[in-house]
Amino acid sequence: MSAHRLSAFFHVAAYTGARRGELLNLRWSDVDLDGKQITITGSAAFIDGERIEGTTKSGRKRIVSLDDGTVRVLKAQRSKQAADKLVAGQEWRGTDDHVFTTGWGEPIHPDTVSSLTATMIRRYNDLVKGPTPKKPLPHARLHDLRHIHATTLLLAGVPVHVVAARLGHAAPSITLRVYAHVIRAAEASAADVFANAIGE
Structure with a gap:
């Protein structure tokens, strides 16, 4: 099954934890592939049928680091977009x-x-051709990619203030409140982590 033309969007959403509007506002001038980072400068939304671009939710821009795989995905996206532009010619908008x-x-x-998220999950789970997946994907919203990103980092031991900065939360206290259940799960194993660290 070939990749969807917006697969790069979903990859970057999952691997950066950025909000939907932030990524739809992202410009190539905000992307530093050599430095392996993007700068989130604003957000896009539609209000009464009109595209509106404004600041981020916190009102501040932020820099989000990229892994090597995401850099490759963005390079491929840039090449694909250049090819689209050639095909469109004077019709490019x-x-x-x-x-x-x-x-x-x-x-x-x-x-x-947002709507494509549910469509892609349904298509994956109900393949017309080929074997049915052994583990069907659960229902999920686009915003769940942001939660998965944050949860994965917190459970891996990334400090809360680092996760907060990456997500664009105004303060770590917001991250602590939103992901309190994750923090509690990590705290439950803290005694064992300490004991293992000192060799008991």
Whole structure:
């Protein structure tokens, strides 16, 4: 099964924990592939049928580091977008250097990626051709990728203030409140971690 044309969007969402609107606002000028980072500068939304671009939820921009795999995904996205532009020719409608666009260069509508999440899960679970997956994917929302990102980092021992900065929370206390259940699960094993660390 070939990758969906917006698979890069979902990959970057999962591997950065960025919000939907933040990624749909992302420009190539905000992407530093050599430095392996992106700068989240604002957010995009549709209000009364009109695309609105504004600040991030916290009102501050932030830098989010990238792993090597995500750098490769973004390089491939840039190449694919360049190919789309060649095919579209004078019909290309891109004007603002957006990273994620339609085949015509227009910014992606936020509802498109949200509704596509459920569609892609359903298609994966109900393949017409080929074997049924051994482990069907559970129902999930696009925003769940952000929660998975944060939960994975916290359970791996990444400090709360680092996770908060990565997610764009105004303060670590917000991260502590939202992910209190994850913190409690990690704390439950703290005694064993300490004992193992000193060799008992």
